[in-house]
Amino acid sequence: MSGRLVVFLSVALAGSAAAQTPPAAAELLDEWQATAATPFSKEAGRALWFRNVDGRRCTSCHTEDLTVEGRHERTGKLIEPLARSVNPERLTDKKKINKWLYRNCKWTFGRECTDQEKGDVMTWLLTL
Ligand code: HEC
Numbered sequence: 001m002s003g004r005l006v007v008f009l010s011v012a013l014a015g016s017a018a019a020q021t022p023p024a025a026a027e028l029l030d031e032w033q034a035t036a037a038t039p040f041s042k043e044a045g046r047a048l049w050f051r052n053v054d055g056r057r058c059t060s061c062h063t064e065d066l067t068v069e070g071r072h073e074r075t076g077k078l079i080e081p082l083a084r085s086v087n088p089e090r091l092t093d094k095k096k097i098n099k100w101l102y103r104n105c106k107w108t109f110g111r112e113c114t115d116q117e118k119g120d121v122m123t124w125l126l127t128l
Pocket residue numbers: 049057058059060061062072073074078079080082089090091092093096097100101104105107108109121
């Protein structure tokens with residue numbers, strides 16, 4: 001196979017993998033939707049991502065461009081990109097998603113996110 005064809009195929013495969021919702025994320029969305037008032041919206045999720053509470057936002061660590069590395073605001077530790085288009089490992093593990101949404105909502109907003117908020121933000125993250 002020519003090099004160009006290999007590159008083309010791997011780009012095409014990566015694209016289709018990212019476009020699919022991983023089973024773990026789909027299950028969580030179902031669980032959260034059961035208690036959420038309205039259908040999840042990627043616009044609401046994006047708004048939550050940029051919501052500023054006392055100077056803290058999700059972007060504080062993950063930055064505004066989710067296709068690049070972030071950096072923990074306090075510890076300086078590098079954080080791999082959250083966008084599945086460049087990091088297909090993302091949103092594939094229920095435990096990990098729950099753990100980090102719990103911790104990050106507490107850090108950013110000073111409280112846990114509601115199921116509505118978690119569903120909105122994950123719906124948006126899944127489009128990236
Ligand atoms: C204080 C820094 C910080 C802030 C602010 C922050 N995060 Fe995170 N986030 C992390 C770290 C650290 C990880 C775990 C390391 C990793 O997965 O690379 C993580 C992981 C995640 C994951 C796990 C994704 C996966 O499946 O691998 C999600 C989802 C997430 N964050 C969403 C959010 C949302 C939504 C907000 C805003 C409410 C937010 N984060 C704010 C530091 C932060």
